[in-house]
Amino acid sequence: MESRVIEQTMYDYFKLVGKTAIVTGAGNGIGRGIAQVLAGLGANVVACDIEKDSVEKTVEEIISKGLNGVAVYCDVRKYEDIRNVIDVAVSTYGTVDILVNDAAGCGGGVTVDDITEEEWLRLIELNLNSVFRFTMSVLPIMRAKKSGKIVNISSGAGITGDFSDPHYAAAKGGVIALTKELAHELAKDHINVNSVAPGLVDTRMARIRPWEDEIADTLWYRVGQPEDIAYAVAYLASAAGEYCTGQVISPNGGAWMQ
Ligand SMILES: NC(=O)c1ccc[n+]([C@@H]2O[C@H](COP(=O)([O-])OP(=O)(O)OC[C@H]3O[C@@H](n4cnc5c(N)ncnc54)[C@H](O)[C@@H]3O)[C@@H](O)[C@H]2O)c1
Incomplete structure (x- = not known):
């Protein structure tokens, strides 16, 4: 009996029942894993992606488990699409409590020797400016109720740099700096x-x-799985992460330490 009380109390810190979470890039990979884990903790998940079929599949899986979710097409580079996602969240679930900015693209292996300015601008627009746009768009809702959780998916490339894709590293470094500034x-x-x-x-x-x-x-000698990242997001999005702000958590199997 006593251990059940303890377990229930601990669960209360992590559960997201009654919370509404927007997850961008939820059609594939890490975003899909985040949407599933947050839904599993009870959140109403508003899953959005530029790939309509993929994000619908993510939400079908969520609903098939008896959990809550809605799929919305969204190109995170476009304010009108972002506004539509937020409108769907508010009309379906009443508010937005959590925003996870996950959607991004990769650089394709270019270096400073061959990168074009057009390619530089393309990735900064997708991987950094979109995080600014989505965040600015949900802020009025979170500010009005004086509560909210924003989790931005960056990358080790934004911390340590890499041997190619300077635009990817710069955008992700920018996401980290924006995170700290906004905190x-x-x-x-x-x-x-x-x-x-x-x-x-x-x-x-x-x-x-x-x-x-x-x-x-x-150090773990394995590649990470989407859930490895999603559990860190769940912590930050939950009451358990209350005292954590302006931080960068790196689930990376010990590949680097900060
Ligand atoms: N996979 C890795 O090793 C790794 C490592 C570090 C960081 N990341 C970061 O994790 C996040 C997810 O990456 P992933 O590995 O799951 O990649 P992924 O390609 O599997 O998923 C990215 C998702 O973003 C969506 N997307 C792309 N452009 C979009 C747009 N304009 N509007 C809306 N959605 C769009 C895609 O359709 C896709 O569903 C990204 O921010 C990425 O930079 C990934």
Whole structure:
């Protein structure tokens, strides 16, 4: 009996029942894993992605487990699509409590020797400016109720740099800096802003290059799975993460330490 009370009390810190979470990039990979884990903790998940079929599949799986979710098409580069996602969240579930900015693209292996300005601007627009746009669009709702959780998915590339894709590293470094800045500015509105910077994770984005060397760099000697990242997001989005703001958590199997 006593242990059941203890377990229930602990669960209360992590559960997200009654909370509404928008997850961008929820059609595939890490975003899909985040949507599923947050829904599993009881959140109403508003899953959005530029790939309509993929995000509908994510939500079908959520609903098939008796959990709550709705799928919305969204190109995170477009304010009108972002506004539509927020309208769906509010009309379906009443508010937005959690925003997870996950949607992004990869650089394709260019270096400073061959990158074009057009390619630089393309990825900064998708991976950094979109995080600014989505965040600015949900802020009025979170500020009005003086509560909210924002989790931005960055990358180890934004911390340590890499041997290619300077635009990807710069955008992700920008996401980390924006996270810290917003944590300062939004504390007065009781909005937690944190970043999760994954190591190598088994998704199609990572599958475009060989992994062997990177796996050898991890202390766990394995590639990460989307859930490895989603559990960190769940902590930051829950009451358990109340005292955590302006932080970068790196589930990376020990590949680097900060
Ligand atoms: N996989 C890794 O090893 C790794 C490592 C570090 C960081 N990350 C980061 O994790 C996040 C998820 O990446 P992933 O590995 O799951 O990649 P992924 O390609 O599997 O998923 C990315 C999702 O974003 C969506 N997306 C792309 N452009 C969009 C747009 N304009 N509007 C809306 N949605 C859009 C895609 O359709 C896709 O569903 C990204 O922010 C990525 O930079 C991944």
